[in-house]
Amino acid sequence: MGFAWQYEFWPTVAAFEAHLAQHDPRICAWVEGIVYHHTAIPTLAQWRGRASMDGLARYYRDEAPWTDAQGRQRKGWSAAPHLFVAPEGIYQGTPLDVPGIHALGANANRWGLEVVGDYTRVRWADTLAELALGAGAALLRWRGIAPSRQTVQGHSDYNKPTCPGKAIDLAWVAAEVARRAGTVPSEVLTLAPAPAQQPITQDSLIVHAPRAAAGNLLRTILRRPTGHYTPEDVSYIVRRYETVCLAADVDPLIAVAQMVHETGNLTSAWSQRPHRNPAGLGVTGAPGKGLSFARWDDAIDAHVGRLLAYAVVPSQATPAQQRLVERALSYRSLPAPFLGSAPSLRGLTSRWATDAVEPHDPLTYAEKLARTANALREAA
Numbered sequence: 217m218g219f220a221w222q223y224e225f226w227p228t229v230a231a232f233e234a235h236l237a238q239h240d241p242r243i244c245a246w247v248e249g250i251v252y253h254h255t256a257i258p259t260l261a262q263w264r265g266r267a268s269m270d271g272l273a274r275y276y277r278d279e280a281p282w283t284d285a286q287g288r289q290r291k292g293w294s295a296a297p298h299l300f301v302a303p304e305g306i307y308q309g310t311p312l313d314v315p316g317i318h319a320l321g322a323n324a325n326r327w328g329l330e331v332v333g334d335y336t337r338v339r340w341a342d343t344l345a346e347l348a349l350g351a352g353a354a355l356l357r358w359r360g361i362a363p364s365r366q367t368v369q370g371h372s373d374y375n376k377p378t379c380p381g382k383a384i385d386l387a388w389v390a391a392e393v394a395r396r397a398g399t400v401p402s403e404v405l406t407l408a409p410a411p412a413q414q415p416i417t418q419d420s421l422i423v424h425a426p427r428a429a430a431g432n433l434l435r436t437i438l439r440r441p442t443g444h445y446t447p448e449d450v451s452y453i454v455r456r457y458e459t460v461c462l463a464a465d466v467d468p469l470i471a472v473a474q475m476v477h478e479t480g481n482l483t484s485a486w487s488q489r490p491h492r493n494p495a496g497l498g499v500t501g502a503p504g505k506g507l508s509f510a511r512w513d514d515a516i517d518a519h520v521g522r523l524l525a526y527a528v529v530p531s532q533a534t535p536a537q538q539r540l541v542e543r544a545l546s547y548r549s550l551p552a553p554f555l556g557s558a559p560s561l562r563g564l565t566s567r568w569a570t571d572a573v574e575p576h577d578p579l580t581y582a583e584k585l586a587r588t589a590n591a592l593r594e595a596a
């Protein structure tokens with residue numbers, strides 16, 4: 217797995233806010249709050265700005281130990297904390313739209329914010345406090361999360377009692393973040409509860425309003441190996457699926473579930489570069505036979521458009537759907553009797569070309585897609 221790190225620097229909270237304003241907060245749908253940390257080492261006296269950031273990147277990538285999904289001890293993290301706040305400004309390590317690694321139990325749904333220095337005995341100086349609190353407020357306001365003691369936490373709320381430092385009062389931090397975000401702190405988690413979900417079955421429609429947020433799907437996919445694709449790669453792919461699906465009224469959950477099913481969570485040889493084949497398109501089992509795509513944008517158009525060709529009777533397609541189907545079928549045609557033959561998943565069984573016979577798994581193709589879709593959504 218790659219290492220999710222993308223150096224950026226903003227000298228002020230206002231510059232950081234301007235950066236956030238350029239991005240759709242839905243790319244961070246997986247985030248429910250912030251965890252504050254301190255670096256302890258480097259101390260403020262040891263801090264050298266960009267050079268220290270490069271040093272931290274090497275440390276996390278090469279030396280920091282972690283435990284993988286199989287419980288094996290590994291060296292080197294796949295990601296790191298998101299922000300590092302120093303007196304001169306706000307640095308980014310792991311991109312804000314990718315889950316980081318910073319606090320066991322919080323990585324899947326919280327940004328990690330490191331305050332540079334050791335706060336075992338001293339509190340943040342005023343300039344540093346303005347940046348650390350302002351960055352937290354900017355993040356929560358942008359993401360639409362109400363600051364509270366539940367959404368503004370410290371590493372000591374998880375597994376490290378000494379972080380972000382005994383001198384830092386987390387109730388004060390939460391209240392100050394709330395004041396800067398322009399809201400009063402609430403004692404309850406104000407995230408809207410997830411609406412009751414109908415399970416996906418083989419009778420679920422393919423053309424349908426989204427049944428899951430792309431950020432949640434991304435989170436689940438990133439919990440498992442993704443071949444040579446980095447979290448940034450996977451984030452790009454899943455977000456692109458969402459964009460293409462929404463423009464054509466396809467439920468992104470269905471298309472992404474089919475991609476995950478067909479590619480083994482992006483680990484299959486056909487899904488890797490240079491093929492980028494997202495759904496066994498044209499893969500017949502004959503040696504070397506299958507479609508390769510130069511860019512994931514093309515691959516996703518070809519996949520979603522082909523799925524749509526099965527789902528919609530041509531005479532009932534919207535103009536946007538017609539364009540996507542036409543584009544997809546230019547990569548590989550679809551026999552006329554298949555057009556509109558699968559408004560729900562059920563119709564794909566024994567029609568989607570790559571439906572493999574798996575003696576150990578008696579479910580039909582449609583049932584397998586439904587199972588994958590439910591697992592993707594529920595694990596999130």
Ligand SMILES: [Zn+2]
Nearest residue numbers: 253254371379
């Ligand atoms: Zn920490």
